[in-house]
Amino acid sequence: MLNASLKDLSSSLAQKKISSLELTKLFLGRIAALNGKLNAFITVDEEKSLAQARVADGRIAKRASQPLTGIPVAHKDIFVARDWPTTCGSKILSNFIGPYDAHVIDRFNDAGAVSLGKTNMDEFAMGSSSESSFYGPVKNPWSTDCVPGGSSGGSAAAVAARMAPAATGTDTGGSIRQPAALSGVCGLKPTYGLVSRYGMIAFASSLDQGGPMAKSAEDLALLLNVMAGFDPRDSTSIERDAEDYARDLNKPLLGLRVGVPNEHFGKGLAPDVGKAVEAALAQLEKLGAKRIPVALPNSGLSVPAYYAIAPAEASSNLSRFDGARYGYRAKDYRDLADMYCRTRAEGFGAEVRRRILIGTYVLSHGYYDAYYLKAQKIRRLIANDFTEAFKRCDVVIGPTSPTVAFRIGAKTSDPVQMYLNDIYTIPANLAGLPAASIPCGFGAGGLPVGLHLVGNYFSEAKILNVAHQYQRETDWHAREPAGLKQ
């Protein structure tokens, strides 16, 4: 059951081989056993989860279930959920209880899914290692000395360690795909605007996008079917007809044009990662795909552009955490300005403070044009690169991350090294394109390697089709970290 696909879990539930209550207890037990070691969850509330499971069992009994009814799902602690603590990995929200449900939570609740708990993450999703959480670092289930990636590291570790069959994540510069790669699971960042951001605590609004994390492309499709959909409460949500993202899973790949960007295979890419990715490309060719070189000439500008735009938006988005209405407030302060200063200095961690400072700087009078505006222009160039590339190919494929998981603490003192981890994932956020990471082998230390697939706008079904066909021929995604037996 711990390794079963969502489809199998769904049919087991429908056939009464197992109840949602039993399934939920199974995963809660797994969390209880492993969370001390991995720190993947910030909040677990067995009573709440079991109550939802009972309701789901009622729906199943009445044959009123949907594909995910009764299936436990872990949620990144960035999604506001009614009556659940919602911390965003920060001290400043350590006492915040969600007063409403995020759109994504709403959708899962409507589908009858069971909330397993809130997963750990980099504070306010700022990070690539899940080390910046106020609740301590998440450990990589493949090697607990290593980071699981981030910022959705808790969700990635939870799925990898089979503490949850599936999880939600958010991706601003790679926060779903990079931890998926480093933790050996699958993750999809949809087209910007496909999944409502309502109730998803904002980091960088123009880049943030929620998405699913799971063990297989097929599971991702079922999860996306629930998560995607127009929401009038999010002005950037796109109004379009509902799709079944699983519809093309079984299409053969014959004739598929796989674009391979040279820029993503150069300096900085670890040989073990490069090797695994090459092997995956060869596998796709074996399935009938054609390999086409494409150019993403402005790709190298994506990290600097991102580190102007994302902190700029963050510096403004995080202004609301001022201690005035909710959240943490400093105990002693002289006056209003002192209350703000102390509250925010004590409530935010070092990385969040750093990004607020960077963002404040790039938006400042006299610097705006040189940094923020220029970064926006680069953003357009990067999007244009992809538009050109997609004239010649159907998907762009490369490595998700330059290296396998690194040791905890290895990059915390060098933020730029940490930022470069997202060099291959950031362009998709800047362009708003859908992109996925799926396991494609193992590198140094037996740590997982992720394959990065970027598609054109709204081509999620195509990306999942490619991933699923690859996963029919390989079993990297089905491998499980050893040494985690209960």
Place this chain on the structure above:
Amino acid sequence: MSWEIVIGLETHAQLSTASKMFSGASTAFGAPPNTQAGAVDIALPGVLPVANKGAVERAIRFGLAVGATINRRSVFARKNYFYPDLPKGYQISQFELPIVQGGEISIVTKEGEKKIRLTRAHLEEDAGKSLHEDFQGMSGIDLNRAGVPLLEIVSEPDMRSAEEAVAYAKTLHSLVRWIGICDGNMQEGSFRCDANVSVRRPGGPLGTRTETKNVNSFRFLERAIEFEIRRQIEILEGGGKIVQETRLYDPDRDETRSMRTKEDAQDYRYFPDPDLLPLEVTEEWIERVRKELPELPQARRKYYEEQLMLFPQDAVALTSSLEVSQYFDAALSKLREIPGIPYGSQKPDVANAKHVANWVINDISSYLNRNNISITQCPISPLQLAQLLARIFDKTLSSKTAKEVFDAMWIPFAQKDWPNPARGQRQQLSDIPPNLLTSTLSPNTVDEIIAKRGLKQLSDAGAIEKIVDDVLARNAKQVEDYRAGKDKAFNSLVGQVMKATQGKANPAQVNEILKRKLAR
């Protein structure tokens, strides 16, 4: 050497939408603190703004009414600063690309008509309110106002006197109410002006300006600007320099005080709000709004001036609001329907219009002001006013008795036979003084009141002659005095006749008959 005064105004008009600029919370005034602040207004984590279509449409309506360009694409930006009544830590406004650009407002002062150019008008949200007085050692925050939609209307520095500035503010005030985008309630802060004032030598470069805030009445606007002009000229003539700063008008002391100088001006770090896509306005939308636009006050004013030959200042007064104009039009049209009304020579309405205008501008207005009610609550209907004028014209009423009838009709909630669009009307029943509410008089017609009170003017020449003969017979002494050249005696005789008719005789007629009889 003289000084030239240069004034530009920034006006915040609260748009009359039921819900807020970016949330569904109510905008109604006066609710208990924080009862009209939803998740978006208090800036909970994860919430997002959604622009209010009604507010956008009102901005378009304004732009069309002032002949401005409606930008097909405008951008909401964030203005970042920390303050407890600004929950998000930024205000959503429009910065580089406003929805309305250009346009002009035509004002009338004693010097005549003048066009004031507009720079722009943009949409933004209001902040909440900090209450510093009611809490010892603490400040209260009321977020009911947070997120209320505002249209900030920025003029060019085209005004050259406080009088022009007030005329501009009043014209703008009447326009926004006329086109139904703002209720114009200044006490509640629905219409607020900031004045940018500078002085210079004629023909010289612009002087350093100051911005005076917190001006919430036309009178205060005039006083604040006049104070600021005096202050600046004094400084300059004393050899000093004007500091660019924001000043606050204190109506109690009738002066402006420095709030903050340019040096401590904040860097608002404006940038396009990534939660809101650029605002796209289609041609079809603009055209629909254009078609729905009522006739504008300026066009109406021109009609009154050019067709009805009213004085420009009277035309301005009659177009101070759509309701006043409608009241005037209705009274004039009712008057024309009354049989036997003496028309002017060429254009039938001209003579009547002058009379109706006088009554509306003088008598009705002063009564409304005294009772602090709006014309939509005027207890005298346009029909009643028309009837009153008709009875003055046909000499049934003298000016004295007309006033008495007018007073008798001054009761609230008389039947109104004229349209009451009640656009943006916020005034409640409770706002009307109780003496009007408790009045037991019924809304009688003018003729009923005349009959009931016996006010009909005695214009029957035969009857007056009889009374005159009688008076002359009884006052031989005065007749003698008059004939001896004592003019005073004549007045005494008139008084006797009026007394004998209980004041109802037509005084002009009495004069004429007396003179004729005495001349013999």
